[in-house]
Amino acid sequence: MAPTPLSAQVPVTVLTGYLGAGKTTLLNRILSEQHGKKYAVIVNEFGELGVDNDLVVNADEEVFEMNNGCICCTVRGDLIRIIEGLMKRKDKFDGILVETTGLADPGPVAQTFFTDDDVKARTKLDAIVTVVDAKHFLGQLEQGSEAEEQVAFADVILLNKTDLVSPDELAKVEGKIAAINPYARIHKTEKSQIDLAVILDKGAFDLKRILEFEPDFLTHGHDHDHEEEVKSQSITSDRPVDPERFQKWMGALLQLRGGDIFRSKGILAIDGAPRRYVYQGVHMMMDSDWGSPWKEGEKRSSKLVFIGRNLDGDNLKRGFEDCLKQ
C-alpha cells in the first residue's frame, strides 16, 4: 500500500527579500511554468501576483507572541491556520511557498515550524530562500536592518538583477553577502530565472542532511570583515565535547542572546558517543538529534556555526572551550 499523502510532511520554502528584489517574478514563474509539480503559495501582497490560481492564499502576517514567558518566541498565527486549511484539500501538492513581505523578519515564520505541533506534524521547513537585488542591496543595507537580516537567515540566496550591475559592483555585493552569511549558497540570476530544483527541496533544516553542508563548514573558516554588525562565527575543535556542559552553555547562551542569534547549527563529537550529535536552531528554538556514526579511525571533530548580530566571537569560543574535555 502506498503511504497516504496525509502522513507525509509537505516541504515549505520561505521566500524572503526586500521590496522589488524579484520575489513576485519568481512566484509567478513557479505558478505558471510547466514543471510537473504543484505548489501552494501563501502571499502577502495579493493582487500583485498576475496568476489566478486557487492554490494562491492571501495572508495577513499575524505575528503572535506565545504566552509562555519566552520573549522572542513569536509565531505566524496566520500560517498555522492556513496550513491547517490547506491540508483539508482533496488535491495534494508537492510543496508550499511562503512569501514574506519585504520588510518582514523571517524569524517568526521559521519559529512557527519549531513551535506548533500541528504544523510540525504536517509540514517541514525546507529552506529559507532570500532574493537579493544586486543593484540596490548595498543601498538597502544603509536603510535598516531588514535586508541584512534576510541574508543572515538564508540557506539559499538568489542574487538577482545581475544584468543591471557591472562585474565590480557584483563582486562587491557578493563580498558583502559572504561577510554576513558565508554558508548560504548563492545563485546569480537575471529576472529571477532559476532552475527550481536549485531552490526547492533543499532539506536545509533536515537534521539528517546537516552533514551535507559539511564542506561549507570547512571551506568557509576564514576571517570576516569585522565591521559587520551581522556576521557569522564558526568554531571548531578536535577535543571531545562534554554533553552536560554543552547543554548548559548553549541553553544559557540562547536564553540570553537568542534574540540576536538568527541561525545556529552544529555537529558535535560527544565524548564517548559513537555517533555525531547534530543540532540546528532559529533564535531560541532548537532541534537536535543523533546523526551518522563516526567511522573507524575517523578524526572526530566538532563544528559550530552562529549567524547573528553583535556576536562576540572570542566569548563564544571561550564558552565552547569550557565545554570540551580537558
Next chain:
Amino acid sequence: MKIDLANPAWRQTLPPARSIAADAPVAACAFNRDGTTVAFALGDGSVRRLPADITAAAPDAPPPVHGGVVLALVADPVGDGFVSGGDDGRLLRIGADGTATELFNQKGKWIEHLAAHRTTGAIAASVGKTAIVVTKAGEVREFGPHQSTVADLDFSKDGSRIACAHYGGVTVWSLGHITQGQAAPPPRRFAWRGSHVALRWSTDGKFIATGTQENDIHVWRMAQATDMRMQGYPAKVKSLSWTADARFLYTSSQPVFTAWPFSGKGPEGKPPLQFGEEGAGLLSVVAAHPTAEFVAGGYDSGELQLGDIKAKRSVVLKMADGSAITCLAWSPDGFGLAVGNERGDLLVVDLHR
C-alpha cells in the same frame, strides 16, 4: 434509551452504521434541524448529504458547491438543509434538495467558522478578521475587525450576542440592535494574552471557554468577568463541548474523556473528571450528547469511543485506523452519530438498534 455502557452485552456488539468512502478530507459534519439528513463538508468542495436512516439508499456523490475546500458546516437554523462556508469566500445555504444559494461572498477570504442559532434563525460566520451575522431575513451585519483573524465564534444561549476568539482574547458583540434598529453598543472584551484557537459558549450562557495556542484552556465567567485557566494538556485543545445541562465542559487532547465540573462553585481548585478506556493517541474531537450523560470522542488515531460520565466508563465503537477523526455530530434526538476523518470516511452510527 438502550445505550447501556455498564451492560457487558452491549459492549460486545458494535452498533450498526453506514460507512462511505468519500476520498476527500472531512472538515465538518452536521445533522439537519429535524435530524432526517446528515451532511459532511469535504475537501473537494462538495457537501455530501446522506439520509440519517442508515437503511435508506445513499444518493450519488454531488458536484462541488465551493471552489476549494468546504471548511465549515452547520444545520440551517431556519430550513431543512445546511449552511456551509468555504475557502472560496462563499457562505452557502444548501437546501433540502441540495441546491445551493449564496448568502455572502468575499473573494480572497476564507469562511472557516460557522455558528447557527435555532430560535433566532441567525447564522454567524468568520470572514478573516471580521465576523458577520446573517439574520433570518437574510440581512448581513459585520462585527469587527478584530485584532487578528477570528479563530472561532459562538452564539450566546439566547442568541442575543456572539463571542469571537482571536489573538489577545475574546470579543462579545451584542446583536440586539439588529432587530430593534438601535445603534450597536460597544463590544465587551475579555482579554488574555496569546492566541485563542477554539471557543464555546456554555449551554447555560454563563461561561465562555477557549483553547489557546499554548495548550491551555481559558474560561471566563460572564457575570463577574472573572476568568480561570486550566493547564496540563499535551496539545492544543481545539475541541470543546459543554454538556446539555452545562454541568461539564468536555475537552479534547487527552487520552481519556476529560470533563471540567461547572456546577456549584465551578472548577477552580478541582481536578477534572477523567474516565473511560485509554484510547490510542489523543482525543481530537469531543461531542457531548444533546440530552443524556453520554459523550462521543474521536481520536487522532482514528479510534472512536462513547463515554458515560455517570457510569464513568466508555466503549470503543471503532478501532484506530491511522486516520484522525476530524468531526463528530449528534442527531437532535441523540440516536444518530456522524463521524468524519482526514481520509474521507463518512460514518453514520445508529444507536437505535
